Structure formats: C-alpha cells, structure tokens
Amino acid sequence: MPKNTSIKDIAAKAGVSLTTVSIVLNGRSKEMKISEAMTEKVLKLADKMQYRPNQFAKGLRTGRTNTIGLIVDDISNYFFGCLAKIVEEEADKIGYTVMFCSSENNDGKSRQILNMLMDKHMDGYIIAPTKAMLPELEKLIRQEKPAVLIDRHYMELDSSYVTIDNIKGSLDAVNYLASKGNTRIALVTNETDQLQMQQRLEGYVLGLKKNHLPIVQSFIKKCAFGLSDVQLVKEIKQFMLSVEGKIDAVFFTSNNLGVAGLEALYSLGKKIPEDLSVICFDDNYLFRLGAPGITVVSQPIKSIAKKAVEILMSQINQKQFKKEHVVLRTNMIERGSVKEQV
Amino acid sequence: MPKNTSIKDIAAKAGVSLTTVSIVLNGRSKEMKISEAMTEKVLKLADKMQYRPNQFAKGLRTGRTNTIGLIVDDISNYFFGCLAKIVEEEADKIGYTVMFCSSENNDGKSRQILNMLMDKHMDGYIIAPTKAMLPELEKLIRQEKPAVLIDRHYMELDSSYVTIDNIKGSLDAVNYLASKGNTRIALVTNETDQLQMQQRLEGYVLGLKKNHLPIVQSFIKKCAFGLSDVQLVKEIKQFMLSVEGKIDAVFFTSNNLGVAGLEALYSLGKKIPEDLSVICFDDNYLFRLGAPGITVVSQPIKSIAKKAVEILMSQINQKQFKKEHVVLRTNMIERGSVKEQV
DNA sequence: TTGAAAGCGCTAACAA
C-alpha cells in the first residue's frame, strides 16, 4: 500500500515547514502573509503529488467532518427518498456529504442510530424523529449540536424543526371532499403518537365538524405501525369491507397507506371514483398517473429539504445558536379520484 | 463543551495504563491475559463514564471507519431507493453505516464523488458506475480497495460486480409479447453507453430475431440521458405519435422511462392494453397497482443488495482479495398491460 | 500481566 502523500512530504519536497504548507493548503496565505512565490510552489507541488488531506487527522484536530447525518423512517419510501435526494443535492453544493440511516420506526434501531452518527461526529443532523430516540435527541440539543427535525417534532423538545401544516392539509382534503358532496368520509391512518399523524387526524375531525358532518368512530381505521405491506393491505381490506356501502369517500393519511389502500380497493373490485372517492396525504408516482390519478394533499418536499439544510448550515457556521421553527403549507393537487356526488 | 471521556480518563480513574484500558475495551482481555477483576473494573467504569470511542483517532490509527460508501444514479428512483434500503439494512446488521451519493449520471459530479468518499476512507464501496468515474474506479481497484459494482460494469475494468442477466430479461419480455401475438414491438430506451442498457437493447433485438419479427429502426427510441421528467414525457409523446398505428406493443427499458412513458400514453388518451400493449424492465409502485397493472421484468433487488454487501464484507475481512462476478436472473411478473392479439 | 512511549496527519499557539 503506497502511503498517501502527507503535508509532511510536501513540506520536505518544498523545503519549507509543515505550518507553511498547512496554511497555504487551507487558503490562508493572504491572511498569514505567505509570499506569492511560496504559495504558488506549494500549491503546485500538492497538485503534482496528488495530495488529499487525511480527514481523520483533520477531524481529530478540528472536530469537523463536512458530513450531515440524515435519519428518516425508510429511504425507499417515496416521500423520504425524494427528501433525501434534495438534501444530498443541497449538501453537495456546499461541499457536504450525507450519511443516512433508516429508523424503520423501530425502537431499538432508533435508539442506536443517533449514537452511531454522533460517534462519527456529523457536523449536523436532519432527523425525522421517533419517540424512542428522544433521550438521545435531548442530549444532542443540550450539547447545542446543529440539528433540525423534519416531518414532526416533539412538544417537549425545544429544537429547530421544519414541518408542514398538517391540520390545514387534512382540513383542505375534507373540505374538498365535502364540497363535492361527499358526506360519509372514512379515514385510514396509523396507530401512532407521532405528531404529524395526530395532526392529520385532528384536521380530519375539524373538517368534519366545520362541514357539519357526523364523526363516526367506526369510519376511522388506525393501522398498526410496522406492518408488512401484505398485512397492511389485508387490514385495510377488512376495514373497507366493514364500512362497505356506508361511506362514499376515504382519506388516507400517508403515501404508503394510500398505496396499500389502493391495492386493497382494487382487489375488492372497487372502481375509483365511481364506487368510492379517494384522497391521500402525500404524493407518489402511483397517484400522479394511474387511471384515475389520485387527488392528493402534496407536501413541498423540495422546500422542506432546502430549508432544513439552510437552517443546519446557519447553525453550523454561526457560533450563535438560533432555533428556528418553520411550518410550510401543503398544496392540494386535484386529479380524478373524487366523485362529484349528486 | 464538556469534553467526551477518553480512554485516558478511564485509565486515570481506574489507576491503570492506557494500554490496559485499550485492550479491555477492544475485547482482547483474554488474549492479552488481563485479569478478570481488572477487565470488569474497566468495563464498568467505561460504562459509567459513558465512554464512546473517538472515531477520528481510531480511524487515524487503524484506517477503518465501519462505513460503506454507496453511489447510485438517483436515490429517489424506485430501484435505487429500494436497493439503498436493503444495503443499509444489511450493513446495519454487521455494525456498518452507509454514506450515499447520487451521481445523477452527471460527469462532473461522478468524477468527484468517488474521490470524496475515498477521502473519507470508506471501508468499502458499492457503486453503480458511470463512464466519467472510470479513472477513479481504476485507482480504487488498483489499490485493492473493497468495491463491488452494481447494475452495470465495464468490460475494461476488472472488478467485482453484481448484475442481472439483462439480455435474458429483455428476451423474456419480447418472447412474452410475441407469444401473445404482438408483432410490431417498439422500444424506448436511453441513449447511453451503460452496459445494462446496451444489453437490454441487445436482448430486444435478439428477441425480435428469434421470433422472426422485423427490426424497424424507427420503432426504437433512444431518449437522451439526464432529461427532466417533463422533457422526457414530451420526447416519448412525440415518439408515440410518430409510430401511431404502426405498433401494437412498447417495451420500456427502465422504471423511470416506464413512468414517463405511461404519462405520455395517458396524455395521448391511449388505453392500455386495448390500444397498446406495454411492458417494462424494472418495477415501480405505479406498475404494481394502477389499472391495469403493468407487466414487468423485475429485478431481484434484495438479492442484488445482499450479495453486494456480502462480497464487500468478504473482501474487507479477508486479506485475500477475491474478485467475484455475480449475474442474477430477472423475473417476469405478469399483470394486465399486455393484450392477447388475435 | 501491565506500562511507557511512539506515531498516525493535521492545526494552531507561540517563537523567531
């Protein structure tokens, strides 16, 4: 293994000291009044010798890694995949790389990944939090490490976050359904204490009230978290059978519930929107096309990611540690899955 | 900032030397014949003092990071998203984290990301390569760094890889279409020198020949790489218009071409499969459901990811450096997008 | 069975 060239090698070759080389390589020549000639010489040598700084040594000294840690539920989910892509794009623009972990909404894993990332000294963290990681999260905040929560946050945790107005989003969905004459609206959501899901439920209830529609408990299905796709479809199918003929619309509160829900509905031979109006929180390929396209409450994924990186960077670069709370608005995209009831 | 506890702190507290602590913490007590009592004491102390090893220092000494670098085209793509998820799962099982970068099939970015990851001393690399990164890739291979290419590889590069039998996959698709009586089969692929795409084209041509069908150049559309979604749809739309009435089936060679293609077809008011049979290489949410579901040549994503990690680990752990070439088989999933022509 | 000390490559305080 031919050892990489180090700052020392360059210094030797150039006949100057380590310091000089270090200064030049860090672009502080001007500041430190290193001569043009010297600077030039070192730079050229570094280039010729293919110098690449050793990030361990650098990190050991400076504590910085130029790396952002990203924790999401599941990188293969449409929402989080798109989010990760933008985060990576934005990070790349400013010379950062991204290390990602999926929490899988699994308590055990949640607990350890944040520690794992902290061990690796991320410069900042973008996290879709789970309850299980709260203790670690508190530690992070206490140490004033740059961190931004996304998708949801915890009231008891004084952190920066970028979320969306979930209540308004759900409300929009119900209002829309109601405006088309749908009066018996079912909800399919997750059994969870995550804020965004609770808020989506809340918006649904609020929407029903505002439109003077009855709130029927048996129209609300809360699926357990962490079910396999197959199980999820099965659960939703059962639910759909239990409310057959009693409802005229169903509202899914996330894209993966929507995908599973559609599978359930198709397998029951339901026609959308003839037999049932469908609306979904979150977008997905499947909803964009498909016949019919599914009307959705779409999240501004790009803005969420950009804002999160932006806040993170301001925390990383300024020593002053400002906590920011950003709540973005959702956007209804009308497609063909809602029937105009007569 | 309260400094983290170091090995030194523990040594001081325990009244022993650094060495002893290091040995114990690395689980080499037995081997080094450290007394039970000593071991116990150090371990307890480490736990109580919340010791977490400094990865920089460790890396600086050992050169290892317990991190895998993953380079894909686009993390938000269905195929790569799923792949990334499994890679992360597998890596997690063995105490590794994953750092990912999207090449975006962009030459400039391709060239730099591998260097970026190498700077960060990944223990191994899983890479969907692009032509632009060939020089870096060669360097990697020359240095015998653990690396596995996925999805495609380069003949001129003697590396480990995990791919699928693209020719056979395409052949299956064409055979299937032909068996249903489709005789005028168009192809929508990318303009690229990537092996997998060339092989899919090759399989298509082979399929036509085997079934004694004519090869019509104007039935083959090669879309430029890196088009935006909107542009892609537009291009495919134009193509579809140019072959309107002349074809009875179309074969898309990747999931994102398929998604764009469906959008194009829907916007032209085409009914699938009545107006046109459709088949696609690669799966996607959209194809699984949707009315009708799209018949696809599906890739064994899980196996690809698992195998890649497995090979990587064997390279990382054994000093002996074995290159492996794995070619997995695709799997036709019949859905409703192919018409039985009469 | 344990300890002392060197050194991984870099930065920064201090000296010249």
Added chain:
DNA sequence: TTGTTAGCGCTTTCAA
C-alpha cells in the same frame, strides 16, 4: 514571513 512544537485520542510495539 516562516518554523517549532504540542497535542487531538487511539493502537501497538517493546519493555518491564
């Protein structure tokens, strides 16, 4: 304007 040196936290050789 440039050089010397300490030290970041860890592993490992060598010595005791």
